[in-house]
Amino acid sequence: MAGHLFDHRKLGRALDLFDTDPLIGAGLPYWLPGGAAIRHALEEYVRELERKAGYQHVYSPVLGKRELYEISGHWEHYRDGMYPPMTVSPAADGPGSGGEDAAGQVVLRPSLCPHHAVMYRSRAHSYRELPLRMAELGGMYRAELSGVLGGLTRARSIQLNDAHIFCTVDQVRDEAAAALRMIREAYRSLGIEPARYRLSLAGPSAKYVGSQQMWDEAAGVLRDVLHRAGVAYEEEAGEAAFYGPKIDVQVADSAEREASLSTVQVDFYQPERFGLEYTGPDGGKHRPVMVHRSVIGSLERAVAHLIDVHGGAFPPWIAPVQLVVLPVADAQRLPAEALVQAAIEQGLRAEMSADGSLGARIRAHRLVPYQAVIGAAEAQAGEVSVRLRDGRKLPSLRTADGVSQITRHVAAHSPELWPAAPGESRG
Numbered sequence: 290m291a292g293h294l295f296d297h298r299k300l301g302r303a304l305d306l307f308d309t310d311p312l313i314g315a316g317l318p319y320w321l322p323g324g325a326a327i328r329h330a331l332e333e334y335v336r337e338l339e340r341k342a343g344y345q346h347v348y349s350p351v352l353g354k355r356e357l358y359e360i361s362g363h364w365e366h367y368r369d370g371m372y373p374p375m376t377v378s379p380a381a382d383g384p385g386s387g388g389e390d391a392a393g394q395v396v397l398r399p400s401l402c403p404h405h406a407v408m409y410r411s412r413a414h415s416y417r418e419l420p421l422r423m424a425e426l427g428g429m430y431r432a433e434l435s436g437v438l439g440g441l442t443r444a445r446s447i448q449l450n451d452a453h454i455f456c457t458v459d460q461v462r463d464e465a466a467a468a469l470r471m472i473r474e475a476y477r478s479l480g481i482e483p484a485r486y487r488l489s490l491a492g493p494s495a496k497y498v499g500s501q502q503m504w505d506e507a508a509g510v511l512r513d514v515l516h517r518a519g520v521a522y523e524e525e526a527g528e529a530a531f532y533g534p535k536i537d538v539q540v541a542d543s544a545e546r547e548a549s550l551s552t553v554q555v556d557f558y559q560p561e562r563f564g565l566e567y568t569g570p571d572g573g574k575h576r577p578v579m580v581h582r583s584v585i586g587s588l589e590r591a592v593a594h595l596i597d598v599h600g601g602a603f604p605p606w607i608a609p610v611q612l613v614v615l616p617v618a619d620a621q622r623l624p625a626e627a628l629v630q631a632a633i634e635q636g637l638r639a640e641m642s643a644d645g646s647l648g649a650r651i652r653a654h655r656l657v658p659y660q661a662v663i664g665a666a667e668a669q670a671g672e673v674s675v676r677l678r679d680g681r682k683l684p685s686l687r688t689a690d691g692v693s694q695i696t697r698h699v700a701a702h703s704p705e706l707w708p709a710a711p712g713e714s715r716g
């Protein structure tokens with residue numbers, strides 16, 4: 290895989306996927322329609338994957354009181370990565386709160402965990418409800434220095450595919466293992482591979498909280514999960530979250546810089562800090578464990594990596610435009626428009642390209658997975674002849690059948706351009 294990666298910063302702009310503007314600010318990329326289409330496809334995919342795996346989706350605000358992060362430990366241990374607090378009017382927080390003191394301050398959240406912990410705490414829970422899997426595709430903010438900002442990978446505003454699983458100690462292993470399986474399944478669909486798996490452990494720094502026993506137990510669980518998954522991994526001290534060890538799925542960019550895309554973390558600390566409980570079969574109160582996990586990481590980093598790996602030739606289900614319809618002459622414009630409309634109604638991202646020579650139009654759309662040329666013969670017969678991005682041609686089909694075959698393949702979230710014919714090698 291290494292050696293032929295693209296630079297997402299150049300290509301993302303050239304392909305009109307995203308950009309930045311000094312007036313909006315460094316590290317604050319915006320998504321153009323093509324990039325937004327990719328992001329939307331990823332969001333839908335991951336929500337569906339999570340729904341099938343028993344996750345429930347929630348929304349929570351991107352702001353929280355400073356006190357929330359004092360309790361979670363972020364304020365003390367992760368403050369360098371946080372924006373300065375904003376002071377809101379004392380009245381907004383009720384009588385008695387001073388505008389200048391911590392009670393009157395809110396911060397842009399550096400992570401979603403504290404909100405989810407409070408949401409869990411807001412309702413009583415029985416052991417029968419566990420594991421309770423709470424997922425959110427939500428915004429978080431990181432005060433990166435301007436010197437390290439670049440494209441989508443070091444953004445100050447981040448959309449995270451996040452989830453927190455509240456479970457019993459006995460359930461942690463299976464939940465962490467299932468999360469790792471989900472990550473691997475998503476990578477297959479995305480056509481990407483990890484550079485390596487890393488077990489990130491605490492280092493000598495004072496930022497790591499909690500007891501040694503807590504760290505050993507959590508690391509033991511994750512080691513076991515990696516062993517059972519049969520993947521090679523490296524242990525690295527000093528890369529853990531401040532509250533617990535984690536499995537990091539590392540990817541590399543064109544300059545061979547590594548970044549963590551996906552993660553599975555075991556946390557005994559935040560449940561303690563927030564006083565989380567569930568009622569056990571014995572009728573007594575017990576403390577759940579939190580498994581933090583992200584399948585595709587942040588949408589920013591995921592899309593950056595997809596551009597690095599695929600250039601603009603994305604797997605069909607991700608492609609900004611999936612089907613381009615090319616009428617040979619003006620006389621076929623109407624059937625071409627009808628085909629585009631039929632494809633859009635089936636859920637495909639389709640458009641017509643009618644201006645210029647046919648050869649030039651095919652070249653201009655060389656990254657689009659499916660190209661349908663409509664000549665006089667096709668128009669007459671109500672057929673479509675589809676050419677794949679790699680030059681292969683599908684047999685001519687009735688228009689409706691052509692659209693439904695493409696729709697079916699796209700819905701399968703395959704990294705392949707087209708299903709392999711029986712007996713054909715998949716390489």
Ligand SMILES: [Zn+2]
Nearest residue numbers: 400401402581
């Ligand atoms: Zn978390």
